[in-house]
Amino acid sequence: MTVLEAIQKSAEFLGKKNVEAPRLQAELLLAHLLKMPRMKLYLNFDRALTVAETDALRECIKRRGQREPLQHINGSTSFCGFEMTVNRHALIPRPETEQLAELGWQFLATINHQPSICLDFCTGSGCIAIAIAAKCPNAKIVAADISREALALAQENAAQNKLAERIEFLQGDGFAALAAGAQFDLIVSNPPYIPSAEIETLEPEVRDFDPRLALDGGADGLNFYRLVAAQAKPFLKPDGKLMLEFGDGQADAIKKIFESEKWIVEAVREDYSQRARILVARL
Ligand SMILES: C[S@@+](CC[C@H](N)C(=O)[O-])C[C@H]1O[C@@H](n2cnc3c(N)ncnc32)[C@H](O)[C@@H]1O
The missing domain is CATH 1.10.8 (Helicase, Ruva Protein; domain 3)
Incomplete structure (x- = not known):
């Protein structure tokens, strides 16, 4: 043939x-x-x-x-030009998340005191942490996730991209992973945001191969935004920024959640298809 x-x-x-x-x-x-x-x-x-x-x-x-994803069969994908190994323990990095990583490294580049320090909350494969570490040579990154298996993959990806020494990996449920008193210039996150009941309606490549833990955002998909809005403040430096990816159609609800917790919502950024997908907020 x-x-x-x-x-x-x-x-x-x-x-x-x-x-x-x-x-x-x-x-x-x-x-x-x-x-x-x-x-x-x-x-x-x-x-x-x-x-x-x-x-x-x-x-x-x-x-x-x-319907196994191409990336699982080939074993890797590219994120912001960096090679990421993928497996069933972490979400396959998505092209739309590259914009979040880019906003993150652009903000860190404006910070005068160095080294700056960034938290990638819900790091999964480590893609955001790794891209930001690569683009900001003076930054230190903390990458947290509840899944030990996802963190093992993230560590492998950091080592593969020769960035392991600038990324600290922490396991734990939400902000419990962090040391009390830890503070960051930037908190960036792409948390799970699919409403639980919608997961069954997704394409098999997502429904059957991305970990449920990486998808499920609770009944209305917004659990992690409530958690971050309620608990992230002590972990952000006074001049710091919070940047969060969310799903198509969730912008208004998420803006309300953050405003009711007295965050200043600086911007809601659109993706390349003009859909609102990123919240930028500060104290
Ligand atoms: C949507 S994935 C994002 C992965 C990666 N940041 C990306 O953009 O490709 C969400 C991640 O949140 C993690 N996660 C779920 N529940 C969590 C919790 N309670 N605390 C910390 N991380 C959690 C999952 O293990 C998963 O890796």
């Missing part, structure tokens, strides 16, 4: 399994397997696959047909 035939056959199979963008997915899986950029496949359409390559591709396509 040639590269082109393999792509066509795989795309047809994935299409029947209702996988979105089946041809692209087939190409990405084959390119990863052959260790070449996707575009290079186009120069190799006539190349014959070996038996071992065909068997490996068949296995990958079977898994993708069962």
Whole structure:
């Protein structure tokens, strides 16, 4: 079977399994397997696959047909240009979260006293902490999560990106993970925000493969925003900022939660599709 035939056959199979963008997915899986950029496949359409390559591709396509995410099959994804290993213990880093990380490192860059210190609350794979650490060479980052398995992955990702010495990993439930008296210039978080009952309606790639702990924001999806609004103040320095990602359609409710806890809501930022997705607040 040639590269082109393999792509066509795989795309047809994935299409029947209702996988979105089946041809692209087939190409990405084959390119990863052959260790070449996707575009290079186009120069190799006539190349014959070996038996071992065909068997490996068949296995990958079977898994993708069962709606396992591409990132889990390939074992990694890119976040702000940094390579992140992914597994079932942490949310796959999403492109929209890159904007939160960028706002975070832009703010830390304006701080005069150095080193600045940042908390990534609910760190998961560690993607936000790692991107900010990489972009702010003077910053120290604390990355907290309730899941030991997610923290093990985050530590692996920090080491892989040669940033382990500037990121401290803390396990615990909410702010109980932190030492009393700890204070940060920036608290950044992408917490779980899906209403519990909506989880069953999500695509299988999310519903069956992202950990429920990373998705479930309680009955209305807003539990973590109430928690942060009520408990984060003592952990923020007087000139510090809080930046939180939230779900599409949650902006008004979240703004109200923070204002009723006497936070100053500085901005609600939109993503590239003009949907409000990030809250910026201060004391
Ligand atoms: C939506 S994921 C975000 C992961 C990562 N920050 C990202 O943007 O890809 C939320 C994370 O919150 C963690 N989490 C859930 N409940 C928690 C709690 N009570 N205290 C601390 N972390 C919690 C989960 O383990 C998960 O890693």
